[in-house]
Amino acid sequence: MIKNILSGLNDYRGTLKMIRELKLWRYFFIPALISLLLAIGIGTTAWGLSDNIGDYIDNIWIWEFGKETFGVISEILGGMLVLTLGILLYKHLVLGLAAPFMGPVSEKIEYQLTGINNPSNRSGFFKMMYRGLRISLRNLFMELFFTIPILLLGLIPIIGIASTAILFLLQAYYAGFGSMDYTLERHYNFSESIRKVRSHSGIAIGNGIPFMLLLAVPILGVLIVLPLAVTAATISSTKLIHTENNLKTTT
Secondary structure (H helix, E strand, O other): OHHHHHHHHHOOOOHHHHHHHOOOHHHHHHHHHHHHHHHHHHHHHHHHHHHHHHHHHHHHOOOOOOHHHHHHHHHHHHHHHHHHHHHHHHHHHHHHHOHHHHHHHHHHHHHHHHOOOOOOOOOOHHHHHHHHHHHHHHHHHHHHHHHHHHHHHOOOOOHHHHHHHHHHHHHHHHHHHHHHHHHHOOOOOHHHHHHHHHHOHHHHHHHHHHHHHHOOOOOHHHHHHHHHHHHHHHHHHHHHHHHHHHHHHHO
16 A cells, blocks of 8 residues: 555656646646636635534534533534535546546557557547546545544544544545546546556555645645646556556466
8 A cells, every 4th residue: 555655656756847748738728727716616615604614513512511612623623624525525526627628638648658549438528527527426425425424533632633644545545536537537437447446545545645735735736736636647547557458468
């Protein structure tokens, strides 16, 4: 697992050089715009809802004793909930909506790495978006399923520290998952892609960690997160696919 995580992280090296050499920046203009608008929209909405959510949680405690303590806890929990759900929603929406633009980029990178042309078997703007949104929607529900209990565990002293790290790695895994599928969709169907990422979860986490860290960089982060993440994920996925194919050929 650790080796695969480091491998995923290492594939970010040279991404800027590859983007420049292949003249890929022009393909990222619309995805970067989508990313920026989504970040502004979701961020504004989350900011407006944060106080309401905190007040709602606070009102659950109907007793007078411990009211002040629970009020502090509710503010923390409300802030964590809004931040987590906001990032989660942004991540999956941007990965799904960007699919028609990222697929061709992934093809060019794979061809550069292997010399083999693997055009998408789901050609067409809306078909590629359908695949991207389908993966994103599936991952969104799966991530929500795991995120809510992890957030609740975060309220327990000491365990809360570990839950924060687990939550970050979970977010990174699904970010890497979505980025890798731009390449995997040319080689595997929906179910096969899920199994492939699941069996190489460390690579997905390694690809997703910089994705999550970039979101912490104001404005610039949401503009460059897709170019860097998709390039690195394509490198990882291409190496994975062609290494396994070569092994199958020689056995």
